[in-house]
Amino acid sequence: MRDKVVVVSGPGRVELVEQDAAELPEGSFRVQTLYSGVSAGTELSFVKGTNPYLNVTWNPDLGLFQSGAASTPYPVTRLGYMQVGRVVQSRTPAVAVGAVGAMTYGHRTGHVADPLAERFVALPDDLDPMLGVYVAHMGPICANGLLHAAADLCGADVRSLGDGVRGRRVAVVGSGVVALLTALFAKRHGAASVVVLDPTPQRRQVAEALGLQTLDPEADDPAVVLKTRWNHAASDRGADVVFQCRGQAWALHLALRLLRPQGTVIDLAFYQDGADAVRLGEEFHHNGLSLRCAQIGRVPRGLAPTWDRERLSAETVELLRQYGDVVREHLVSAVVPFDEAPGLLTDLAERRRQELQVVFTG
Numbered sequence: 001m002r003d004k005v006v007v008v009s010g011p012g013r014v015e016l017v018e019q020d021a022a023e024l025p026e027g028s029f030r031v032q033t034l035y036s037g038v039s040a041g042t043e044l045s046f047v048k049g050t051n052p053y054l055n056v057t058w059n060p061d062l063g064l065f066q067s068g069a070a071s072t073p074y075p076v077t078r079l080g081y082m083q084v085g086r087v088v089q090s091r092t093p094a095v096a097v098g099a100v101g102a103m104t105y106g107h108r109t110g111h112v113a114d115p116l117a118e119r120f121v122a123l124p125d126d127l128d129p130m131l132g133v134y135v136a137h138m139g140p141i142c143a144n145g146l147l148h149a150a151a152d153l154c155g156a157d158v159r160s161l162g163d164g165v166r167g168r169r170v171a172v173v174g175s176g177v178v179a180l181l182t183a184l185f186a187k188r189h190g191a192a193s194v195v196v197l198d199p200t201p202q203r204r205q206v207a208e209a210l211g212l213q214t215l216d217p218e219a220d221d222p223a224v225v226l227k228t229r230w231n232h233a234a235s236d237r238g239a240d241v242v243f244q245c246r247g248q249a250w251a252l253h254l255a256l257r258l259l260r261p262q263g264t265v266i267d268l269a270f271y272q273d274g275a276d277a278v279r280l281g282e283e284f285h286h287n288g289l290s291l292r293c294a295q296i297g298r299v300p301r302g303l304a305p306t307w308d309r310e311r312l313s314a315e316t317v318e319l320l321r322q323y324g325d326v327v328r329e330h331l332v333s334a335v336v337p338f339d340e341a342p343g344l345l346t347d348l349a350e351r352r353r354q355e356l357q358v359v360f361t362g
Contacts, residue, residue, distance in 0.1 A: 002020060002021060003019050004019075004338060005019055006080070006342065007075050007079075012346065012350070023112070024091055025112075026091050028115075029090040029094075029112070029120075030089040030090070031087055032109070033085050034085060034100065035083070035129065035132065035362070036133070036338070036362070037082030037133030037138070037357065037358070039081060039082060039138065039177075040355075041270050044348055046072075047345055048272075050272040051072070054072060054073065082137060083102070083103045083111075084100065084101070084135075085103055086098065092115055095120055100122070100123050101120040101123055102121040102123060102313070104118075119310075121135050121313045127320055128324055130359060135317060136313060137296065138178070138181070139315070140296055141178060143161060145294045146162070146164060147312070148292050148294035149164025150162070150164035152164060152290070156301075156302030161185070161189055161315055165189055165240075165241065166189060166191065167192050168240035169193045169240050170186045170191040170193065170239060171195050171239040171258045172195070172196045172197070173245060173254055173258075174196075174197075174198055174246030176246065177357050179196060179268075180196070181327075183207070183212050184323050185319055187211070188318075188319055188322060188323070194212055195212075195213045196214045197258075199216060203356070210330055222254065223257040223258050226239060226258055235261070239260060240263060241264055242256075242264075243265075243266050243268060244265050244267045244269055247269040248269075248273075249275040252271075252278050256278075259289050261289075262290070263290070266294050268294055331356060332356075333358070336360060341360050344358060
């Protein structure tokens with residue numbers, strides 16, 4: 001038995017490598033990949049050579065990047081975290097043959113997993129299995145953004161994912177997959193208004209097809225538009241919370257400008273080039289704003305273990321039950337055979353092709 005694996009051997013060099021399938025030890029199970037989704041920001045940073053793990057050492061104890069050997073040198077053999085597989089063999093009572101679940105093992109046609117070390121999120125029968133690419137990791141990233149907004153408002157007393165957005169005015173900067181799923185989470189959990197801001201007309205059209213309001217940040221000043229529209233009190237205008245989902249400095253600067261005084265930006269972006277253009281001496285300083293990074297590596301302090309990755313995956317399943325049809329129609333823009341992965345990833349990295357969500361089929 002042979003597996004095909006997507007490998008990044010160097011900047012701009014993506015290959016499909018065949019490997020002998022791993023043995024199946026006692027206590028493990030084997031999955032055959034049905035679908036493998038592309039996380040364009042993270043994955044393309046390895047293809048482009050811009051990911052910090054490629055160049056310096058990550059010290060997990062100190063939480064610092066330090067000079068030294070690359071923590072993830074080339075070749076990168078585990079790329080991606082949006083897989084759906086069917087169990088074809090099992091030597092553990094924890095996972096049954098035939099089960100279909102979401103996992104995070106990277107772009108490969110087959111995988112052997114230890115249920116004590118890896119998550120297998122069984123997908124319900126009423127969910128399109130292709131949408132399962134969002135369940136193990138991508139959806140929880142977005143749900144964790146809402147959880148951080150809730151913690152910002154409620155501290156450790158968070159009862160619902162909607163505690164930070166319910167009845168509030170919400171702006172989302174960017175309209176990639178993270179932004180749009182986050183906006184749908186906010187809409188599902190009762191936000192009074194949700195506005196998505198992105199300069200790309202095609203991306204705004206997708207947001208509108210999902211039932212979301214949009215603004216073009218390159219037209220009329222969106223901060224003036226929203227602060228005119230969202231009036232809380234005298235000298236108190238703007239968004240209650242902004243989810244910043246585009247990894248560019250101008251987007252973070254815009255997010256800060258959209259906020260009401262003492263508001264918070266929940267940052268879900270990955271700034272591969274840094275953020276030198278963010279002007280912290282302007283709105284950030286004068287309006288007493290807050291900026292919280294909400295990456296999936298941790299939930300807000302004080303909320304574990306009640307809010308864990310399993311609960312965030314369950315929240316994602318409920319989101320997809322409600323919006324699955326429109327997500328499948330409008331968010332998934334390309335479904336291609338696994339064999340085409342190297343060429344497609346290279347085209348995306350070099351901007352020869354634009355896609356919102358690519359899914360490889362096993």
